[in-house]
Amino acid sequence: MHRRTFLAGLAGLAVAEPAAAKMKHDMSGMSGHGNTIPLAGTNPVLLEGKPLTALPRLANQSAVPSLFKAELAAEPGFMRFAEGFDTPVLLYNGTNPVIEAREGDKVEISFKNGIPGEPTTIHWHGMPVPADQDGNPGDPVAPGGERIYAFDLPESSAASYWFHPHPHGLTAEQVYRGLAGVFIVKPKDDPIPPEYGDTILMLTDLRIAADGTMPESTMADLMNGRIGDHVLVNGQKNPAMAAALGEKRRFRLYNATNARFLRLRFENVSMTVIGTDGGLIEAPVAVDELLLTPAERVELIVSFDKPGAAKLTTLDYERGWMGPGKPDEAGMVLLTANVSEEAAAAMPPLPAKLRAIEPLGSPVVTRRFVLTESMSGDNDGTSMQGMDHSGMNMPSGSMGMKFLINGASFEMNRIDEVSKAGQVELWEIVNDADMDHPFHVHGTQFQIVEHEKDGKVTAPSYRAWKDTVNVVGGETVRILLRQDLPGPRMYHCHILEHEQLGMMGIVDVKA
Ligand SMILES: [Cu+2]
Numbered sequence: 001m002h003r004r005t006f007l008a009g010l011a012g013l014a015v016a017e018p019a020a021a022k023m024k025h026d027m028s029g030m031s032g033h034g035n036t037i038p039l040a041g042t043n044p045v046l047l048e049g050k051p052l053t054a055l056p057r058l059a060n061q062s063a064v065p066s067l068f069k070a071e072l073a074a075e076p077g078f079m080r081f082a083e084g085f086d087t088p089v090l091l092y093n094g095t096n097p098v099i100e101a102r103e104g105d106k107v108e109i110s111f112k113n114g115i116p117g118e119p120t121t122i123h124w125h126g127m128p129v130p131a132d133q134d135g136n137p138g139d140p141v142a143p144g145g146e147r148i149y150a151f152d153l154p155e156s157s158a159a160s161y162w163f164h165p166h167p168h169g170l171t172a173e174q175v176y177r178g179l180a181g182v183f184i185v186k187p188k189d190d191p192i193p194p195e196y197g198d199t200i201l202m203l204t205d206l207r208i209a210a211d212g213t214m215p216e217s218t219m220a221d222l223m224n225g226r227i228g229d230h231v232l233v234n235g236q237k238n239p240a241m242a243a244a245l246g247e248k249r250r251f252r253l254y255n256a257t258n259a260r261f262l263r264l265r266f267e268n269v270s271m272t273v274i275g276t277d278g279g280l281i282e283a284p285v286a287v288d289e290l291l292l293t294p295a296e297r298v299e300l301i302v303s304f305d306k307p308g309a310a311k312l313t314t315l316d317y318e319r320g321w322m323g324p325g326k327p328d329e330a331g332m333v334l335l336t337a338n339v340s341e342e343a344a345a346a347m348p349p350l351p352a353k354l355r356a357i358e359p360l361g362s363p364v365v366t367r368r369f370v371l372t373e374s375m376s377g378d379n380d381g382t383s384m385q386g387m388d389h390s391g392m393n394m395p396s397g398s399m400g401m402k403f404l405i406n407g408a409s410f411e412m413n414r415i416d417e418v419s420k421a422g423q424v425e426l427w428e429i430v431n432d433a434d435m436d437h438p439f440h441v442h443g444t445q446f447q448i449v450e451h452e453k454d455g456k457v458t459a460p461s462y463r464a465w466k467d468t469v470n471v472v473g474g475e476t477v478r479i480l481l482r483q484d485l486p487g488p489r490m491y492h493c494h495i496l497e498h499e500q501l502g503m504m505g506i507v508d509v510k511a
Contacts, residue, residue, distance in 0.1 A: 044082030044212055046230055052239035052335065055182065055200055058097035067108065068101040072122065074165065074179055075114030079235060085212030089178035090115060096235075098182045098200060103158050105185075109149045113141040120174060122149060123166035124183065125295065126277050126445065126467035128157055131487020131509070134442055137168035138412060138488065158187035159279035159445075159465070160252045160297040168412060172258055172496035176226055177214060180204065180256045191355065192274065193348040196250040196301060201312075201335065203292075205257035206230045217497070223322045223401060224435070225259020225294070225495035231314070233335050243304040243337045244344035250274075251300045255292045259495040261329070261436065261470075262292040263317040266302060268310040268339070272350065275299030278445035278465025280354040285462055289315060293438040293470040295494035301350055310337040320435035320473045322373075357463045360447050360480040363426035367417060371471065371493070371503065372404045373433040402502050403437075403493060409502030415488070416505035424482045431471040437493040437503065439477070440468040444489075446481035468494055486511040 062069035077094050078086040101107055113120050119142055121135035129151035132139065141147050161183040165174040182200055192198075205228035209215045217226050230237055243249065252275075255262055265288070272284045277297050284301065292298055304310055316330040402409050408416070419425065426449070429439050445465035451458045453475040471477045483489060492504035 043210055043229065044085050044208055046082050046206075046208075046237040047080075048237045049240050049336070050236060052199075052241045053234055053236065055202060055234050056095045056097045058093070058099045060101075062108075066102075066104055067106045068099070069108045070099070071110045071112070073112040073114045074120050074122075074174075076116070077178075079178065081206060081208060081230075081232075081235075081237070082212065085208075087208060087212050087214060089214070090174060091178050092181050096178070096181045098184065099163070100184045100186060101153055102186045103153055103155055103188055105153045107149075107151055107153060110146065111141060111149055112146045113143055115143060115174070117143050118170055118174070119143065119167045120165045120170070120179075121167050122163050123442070124149070124151070124161065124163050125440075126159065126161045127151070127183065127185075128154060128444060128484065130485050131443060131489060134489075135163075135166050136442075136488065136490060137166055137171075140167050153185050155188075157279075158185045158190075159277065160184060160254065160275065160299060162254055162256060162297070164256070166490075169500060172226065172500045173217070175256075175496055176205070176207075176217075176228075176258050182252075182254060184252070187279075191280070191351050191353075192250055192301075193248075193350070195347050196248050198250050198252070200252050200254070201233050202235075202254045202256055203262060203334065204232050204235070205260045206232055220323055220325050222497045222501060225497045227260055227327050227329075228257070231257070231260065231262070231332055231334055233312075238333045238336060241335065241337050243310070243339045244342060245304060245307050245340055246347070247339075247344035248301055248303045248347050248350070251302055253292060253298050253300065255294050255296050257294055259294055259497060261294070261317045261319045263289060263315040263329075264292060264312060264334075265289045265315055266310060266312050268304075268306040268308060269337075270303045270305055272301045272303070273298060274301055274350070274354060276464040277467045281462055281464045282355060282357050283353055283462070284350055291317065291470070293436070293468070293494075294496070295438060295440055295468040296466075296470075304337060304339045304344075307339050307341045310339055311335070312337075320433075322435065357447075357465065359463065360424050360482060363424045363480060365419070365423060366426045366428065368428045368430065369405050369439075369491070369505070370407070370430045370432050371437050371439075372407065373435065374402045374404060375400050403433075403498040404502055405491075405505050408505070410492075410499075410504040414506065415508045417507040419483060419507050419509045421483055421486045421509050421511055424480060427479050427481060428476060429469075429471050429479070430476045431473055434473050435495075436470055436472050437495065437498060438468050438470045439491065440494045441481060441491045442489040443485060443487075443509075444481055444483050446479040449478040449480055452476045452478070483507070483509040485509065
């Protein structure tokens with residue numbers, strides 16, 4: 001660890017706002033034209049309490065059974081988060097539609113990059129897709145370029161996946177500017193009663209300036225990951241929904257933020273976990289609260305057992321904040337359900353068994369990944385220019401800040417590990433740093449064996465498929481995993497700014 005130098009470097013970050021963004025703020029205050037521009041320093045008031053809207057679906061253009069075929073384009077657009085402001089964003093097809101397919105389907109997505117001047121990719125987060133279809137940083141689609149992403153959805157792959165850009169050096173920015181979508185793979189036989197519905201709650205993080213635009217990231221954002229001012233659900237601030245007393249609902253929660261740790265509580269309801277990143281768990285587990293770290297998903301059954309307001313709120317979580325400006329994360333209301341006095345029609349019970357998850361078995365290889373943070377001493381104050389507007393020079397240039405795996409910063413042309421398809425491996429992820437780092441592996445789902453901190457070993461209380469696991473500062477997490485498809489796969493911290501500043505590696509899976 002290099003905590004001392006790391007924090008010393010932060011002393012210079014008190015004025016963390018990039019000059020360009022600061023100027024924009026000041027100017028918007030001075031110009032003050034009409035009633036749409038508030039005073040400098042006051043941010044737009046977001047529309048709140050509107051009915052929760054379902055995200056639109058991407059229509060299947062194929063008439064062939066078991067083929068899902070559609071087009072996606074990443075392009076600039078606008079979102080109206082606050083009255084009077086059209087915030088420039090990046091979106092898939094103008095709306096970030098949900099893709100819903102079924103186990104056994106073939107998927108064929110024709111993709112067009114409509115982002116001016118920037119390469120991009122689509123990474124299918126958590127999905128068992130071939131390496132050359134997975135939107136790796138090494139396979140960029142040039143601005144104006146097109147390609148087809150094609151893959152099969154195997155049996156037993158039903159889960160709450162998502163998709164987002166993964167271009168080298170631009171992932172963090174393209175995601176906070178809006179690019180992310182939900183990809184649900186439905187099972188052939190769903191054990192969850194259809195009466196519960198299937199409601200997606202996609203959680204994103206928005207920072208909006210006085211002029212309605214999204215400010216560029218600051219040095220503090222790069223350090224900690226970018227945290228916004230508002231956590232949105234399906235793009236809405238604290239939307240409202242109605243529920244009848246005793247009603248049960250199925251929710252899929254997505255942490256699609258760049259860096260926000262969401263410790264969540266749902267007041268006045270009973271909450272049961274039924275699924276994780278890689279689909280259903282074996283049996284329902286009742287919980288009072290849950291921690292959803294960046295890129296994680298959870299499936300819940302929520303039972304509205306008390307009349308009145310049932311609010312989904314955030315609790316405080318200590319994830320290791322560097323420098324000034326730690327946001328107050330507790331007490332945000334993300335969603336309000338208004339539960340009627342009138343009882344719902346009787347609903348079928350939740351089955352006691354959901355599915356079987358076979359243990360992965362004994363590993364034949366053990367790998368160790370040590371996560372560290374460092375700040376080199378060669379910062380002369382001028383290298384802030386490394387954070388240019390395109391973000392292209394950001395990964396290695398920003399004030400010498402580095403987020404490392406096994407002492408190395410990500411190199412596109414370096415293979416860090418060589419593995420073999422079909423081989424069960426034990427990965428030991430050691431967080432020798434001050435912050436929590438949510439660790440993600442592409443192309444597969446893994447099983448958590450145990451967490452170890454200060455000599456105390458804890459095994460998870462239930463078996464689950466995961467593609468992202470939070471590794472607390474000072475903690476070691478051991479996971480079992482198997483890659484079934486050959487090719488290069490990324491593993492990285494899913495605080496996207498950390499990924500961008502080097503905390504990523506490549507495992508080449510041989511056939
Ligand atoms: Cu990290």
